[in-house]
Structures are given as structure tokens and as C-alpha cells.
Amino acid sequence: MDITESLQTAQDLLNQWTSGMSTPDISRLDVTLAPKDLKPAVRILQKAHWGYLSAITGLDHPPLPVLPDDKQLAKEGTVEMLYHFCEGAAILTLRVSVPYSRPVIPSICEILPYASLYEREGIEMFGVTFRGTPNTEHFVLPEDWPNGVYPLRKSFTGFNKPAQSPTNPGLKSA
């Protein structure tokens, strides 16, 4: 199957759910989905044997700063998860956006068990809740990482260095 044919098949399969499609380049198709439609979309791809899930990329879209004289309401920050499926040279990306206030996406591990590692990464790096994911333990972050700190969100710029203790017991001479 050549690229155009593969992407056409994907487009036909997903047409019923999508709220937007684009082809950023000749080998790619981007499909925007509502979180509730992700599972049926992944299921239909799996049933049709359309490629494999190659990666899940997280993107943080922080709220835009509102100028004092701007009449517009502050837009809430969102997290976007990109599910990249590859079939030969064709790449299909399912784009799912969730707001900071309710960052919940259904887990796809029921359909693709190997997605567990990527979902664990999404949980700790972006603070997304994958409803129904089998393992929510840390994947790469340390056990004592503070709750609610998501390093790949733009708002995270590192921790302040701990204040120097005037009497560091480790440095005392015996």
C-alpha cells in the first residue's frame, strides 16, 4: 500500500468522529478527536490493522497572558496528546486536547497493552489522567517527586536550590 492509499484508508475509518483533519506533509495525516472518541477510533484502527502506535507525544499549551486592556477572557491552558500511528512511510496522528481543569483522557491500554509505558509518561510529565490505565506508578521520575509538579509543562522551570544550611552536619569534622 502506498502512502496516499494508507492515509486515505485512515481518513475513511476515522471520518465519523473527527472534528478536523489536515495533511501537514505528504506522508502525514493529523486528525483531531474529542477525548471520548479516542477509544473507538483506536479500536477501529486496530481492527483494520492500520499500522502500530509508534509514540505518544504530549504538548503543553499554557494559558496566554491577558493584557490589562484586553477585553477577552483568559483562555484556559490545555494539554494536547498526539497519538502517532505508523504504517510504512505513512504517519497518522490522533490529536486529543484536554483542559488543565479536567485533564482526563480514556486509556487505550485495553486495546493496545503496550501503550502503558507512554501513558505513564503522560501522567507524570503532563499531569494527564488516563482513565482505566493499568499502572499509574512513576515511570521515569523519582519516587519522591512532589505531587502536582509536571516537568514538561511550560510553567515548570526547575526547582529553587535548597537554602544552604548554616550547620551542615555532613561537613563537621569528627
Next chain:
Amino acid sequence: MEAKVVPQKFIVPIGPQHPALKEPGHFEFTVEGEVITGATVRLGYVHRGIEKSTEDRNWVQNLYLLERICGICSHIHATAYVLGVEALAEVTAPPRAQAIRTLVCELERIHSHMLWLGVAAHEGGFDTLFMYSWRDRETVMDLLEGLSGNRVNYSVNVLGGVKIDVDEKQAASIRKGIDFLKERTTYYMKVVTTDETFLGRTRDVGTMSYDQADALAAVGPTARASGIPRDVRSDAPYAAYPQFPINVITAKGGDLAARFVVRINELFESYRLIHEILDKLPVGELTTRVPRRIPENEVISRVEAPRGELFYYLKSNGSEKPERIKVRTPSICNWATVMNFAVGLKLADMPMILAGIDPCFSCSDRTVVINRTNQSQVWSWEDLRQYGIKYYR
């Protein structure tokens, strides 16, 4: 009333520390007797926050950072990155640069596969093969050093091209080195396919069928050993692979023996390709100009690392720094496969099976066996390795 015999269930955590090997990881196997009933993995002991760091560096600085993701396949990371950035900037590196990139990719694959051959043999207790393959691997390390000046981070790529050229003298020494390795590789193939002791540890061990590998989205030689012809070099050719196509190597067995055969056959394929590239090296410039600021866009760059598909997602925002870079390494895919198909296999086979996927793995100096009464026994990775070797004695 008859007493119910409940088989002892153990949890075997393996890892994370092993300063001698490549990277630390922690695996926890639940076993009943010898058979594994559950497996999980925990990584991150050397997590350096590279994806986050890229957002604070410019496009040129990131090349040096990303090349250091992996010490074994450094060049392929740099290649995936430069190809992605060039696509964002809408420039193409000159043909000679693309051919040199491809040449170094294949030299890197040879050193990586030979390193793997040694590690995998060592985990099975075949230390002679380990020493032979690592001794011979020095040949390709010397070739890489002769070309680039470096053994590890060759730093061959720059945005828009390469910074090294290949002259006739270097080409001659590469040809000579490759011919020597070809002869040695023929010998390795004979050992891994005919030595009965070796086959006793690999034949029908850790078998992953075509359907399993497909369902678990295996990549690289792990997938190809199960008969899946999945190779980015052929599926979506990049750099100079459109001009120098490869033959995708597969095997049907899906067991450890097949993973050996696939990787060794890939060595032969790399030798052939290197000769072809050197014979038909295009003439011309080595670099083209890439702007400092990259227009806003996003691209996906996929390449075939020695371990399988390496996936880069790059998003630019019009500035000198990237908005987001996502790196998905092939080992992540293959971890997922091994954690899923480990169930039902023997604990004694795990060292070789883990080594068999060629994880950028490292492992585990400390293995702790905990039984139900909370008595624990501390094992090292070496203990587990010895356990596997003794089991098969």
C-alpha cells in the same frame, strides 16, 4: 479435608544499579517456581530531562545535547534531529553529506550489533564469543575514530550537512577493515547456528510469534526476527537510503536464535552497503546554509537506529529555540514487548531474553528475591546470570 498445596509465589525485583553496563533499569518479575507470571519495568534512574532541556537551548546547541542521549547510537540521534530540523527549515543537505551520514549510520550499526553480540553471549555464559566479538569490534571503532576523530560521539552531523569528508585513503582503510570483519562475521554465523551448546540456550527460547510481535508493536531486529519486515530504512527511506536501498533482513523463528541470525545477517548487509556507498560516493559540497531562526511548524523524523525505529517529533515556534522535542527510542517499544511476552517464560532465560532485545539496557547489580514470609535474599545481576548458566548445565 485435603490440604491445598499452593505453589510458592515469589516476586523477583531486578535492578536498578549496575555501574558497569549501559543504563540502569528495574524489573520486577513475579514467579511461580521457575515460571514468570508477571513483569513490570521501572526506568528513570538516569533520567536527565533532555526533552525539557532542549526547550532552553538553540537549534545548534541541541544537536550536541541530543547526540549524547545514547553513547552507543549517538550518530543516529543526531541524524534524526538534523533531518528533522532541515525539514523544518525547508533545506536539504547535499548528496555527498547524505551519503556520508548514511555511511556513518551503517558503521555505527556494525559496532552496535557487535557490541550486542558480545553482551548477549556473555549473559549466556559464552565468554569466548564475547571476547572475540569485542576484540573484532575494535576494528570498526578504529574506522570511526579515523573518520571523525572520536570513538563515541562522532559529531559528524551539523545542521545542513556533515563536518567530515572521506578521502581515498580513508575509503581504502574502511574497505580493508570491512573485509576483515566480513570474514569474522562468517565465523560468528557458523558458531551461533551450529554450536549445539549455544543453540541449547537460544533455540525455541523467548519465542515471539509474528502475531505477538505485531500486536505488541515490536521494532527493529526484535520485530524482524519474528518475520515482520519493518525497517524505516526501507519503509520511509531517509538521508541517502533512497539512492542506496537496503535489503530488509528477516527470520521466521521469532526465538533468540532468530534474533542472533537477523543481527548477524544485518552485519553482512551493512558491509555490502558500505562498499556500495564508498564506490559511488557522490561528489560535491558537504554543507548547505540553515537559518538561525526556524519558521513555526512541526515535523516527524523517523530513522532506523541499530535497535529499531527511532522517532523524533519537533515543533518550532519561529525563534532560535524549539518549542518541543519528543524523542521515542526503540528500546521503549521493545521493553513493552518483553514485559508482555515474559509471562510464562523461565526465570533462568531472562538474562539472555533481556539481552536479546538489545535494550539500551543496563541493569541490575542487585536482585532481591522476596518470598511470602518477607525473608529476602539479595542477588546481583551476576547471580542471576550464573543461575541461568547453572540451570542449563
